[in-house]
Amino acid sequence: MASRPLSEIAKTIRSKNAGVDHITFDVIFAGRADYDHVRRSGVLSRAAVCRIFGIDDGRITDYVEFAPALAIKFTIRRTSPSGSPGDADIFGSQHYGPLLGIKVPGEGPDDR
């Protein structure tokens, strides 16, 4: 099956401050099959997140697969606190942009 962008599979892809020193990312799916497929594909693994944003694993403070919400959630540390001069995303609310185009191999429900 051809790959599809994450934006076509996930219901919600968002980022937001979690306190003044962190930005947290939530990728939420509408169905269990999509959640499991993306989880297993590895395209949103810790290592993949590090590659996408060009950061060391130490910048990721939390990485959780949260089944009740069918969500993959991870949090990264800011290099300076939110709203410091030069910070152009005070709420952390546009940092999810690079996640939208992630290529997810195969088709979720058909790929089992």
Added chain:
Amino acid sequence: MPVSIQQRRSAEPSLRIVCPNGHLGFAPIKPGSFAIGCAAEPDLICADSGSCDVGPGPLGADVSSSPRRWQVQDLETMLLASRRLGVPMIIGSAGDTGSNSRVDLFVGIIRDLAAKHRLPKFRLGHFYSEIAKDELSRRMQTGETVAGLDGRAALDLVTLDATDRIVAVAGIHPYIKLLDAGADVIIGGRSSDCAIFAAPAIRRGFPPALAYFYGKILECASFCAEPYAAKESVLGEITMDDVKVTALLPEQRCTIASVAGHAMYERANPFYEYFLGGHIDMRDCRYEQYDERTVRITGPRYVPATELRVKLEGSGKIGERFVGVVGVRDPYTIAHIDEVIAWARRQAEEQLGPSGWELHFTVYGRNAILGELEPLKASPAHEIAIVVQAVAPTRQLAEEACMIGTRQMFYARLPAVKGTAGGIAFLLDEVMPASPAHRWTINHTLRLDDPLELFPTFLTEAGV
């Protein structure tokens, strides 16, 4: 109207709270769903008014981030409903920051509204949350460690000195104290969002695990419902066994996905919520669809803290600030924009000396928003904008540094540039004054002996 709202209360004890807004004053309450909530026999009307999201400026400069008229409008909506129904109203983290001046501002607005509407006398409680720098310094000098959160080092006196204002984040305790004293309306200083809702529930004897979860799920109002629609009211009900949350806007529903999704909103980890006195562990929470618009939650656990530590938030002014904006369309210049910026910075150094000012260049169209995290920073757009921010101790110096940083990009010397009549396009041939620059200097915790020791409470009367 869904069954859970239509139904009268069951025989077992319960406590119902309507939450009309997740950040009171930031954008106005939508009245329709709030009216539905008020018709559902709420025991209280509660809302949080604070957020760190607005950046360090409001706390440092001691201002609100929204116009007073919006604050008055939301407080009026809630106060009139609260007095008409005869149920308490609680506001936490007054005026965005929960500083003393913001508490006083909200208390004053409540008084004015009570007089304007000739409301019968009621008891108005408030508490403060600021801790003075001198007091924190004194505690540090007696050996108290102010521990860093989120990877920060312990607080030192230099950082404390660079701080202008500090608020401590209260737990349930001042709210319970004021409710015990008979307050009908409470204006809280900085406090945990969940404490506003947990306090009345715990005071009535509901289990802390459920009570704190109750607060956590209600505090952002309709953000726990779907489809997305902010500033709409939700109704919560707590019993000895469960928490239920119902969307009140007819077009919205609380679903397992929306409620569980909200449980992780804005926090680093979806499983733990910390507050003064402990935390809740949500790993074993169960979410059930109770009716079409209501979700029932069971299973959170309460873990009391072994040591009482209060979170502190502090902001310090860095300097006065001016802003300039320029654009670039020449592809060669865009490809060499870092050299253009370096040129402008060097001119500032030559004119102003190496320190005593800051210049920040934010390159829109390349990596303004994500900075070094931007995967596409090597492929900028066909036109870009550069926002120049200068920060310095005086307005005069900030303006001059900003003018140099902005205008000197025009004169940058790139070896192969074809356009020799100016390297950038000006949006305005001027620089603009902005609010002073601040930074979050304190995101730490302090040990307390008594959960009320930083939060003095006051009870007065309002109305006629």
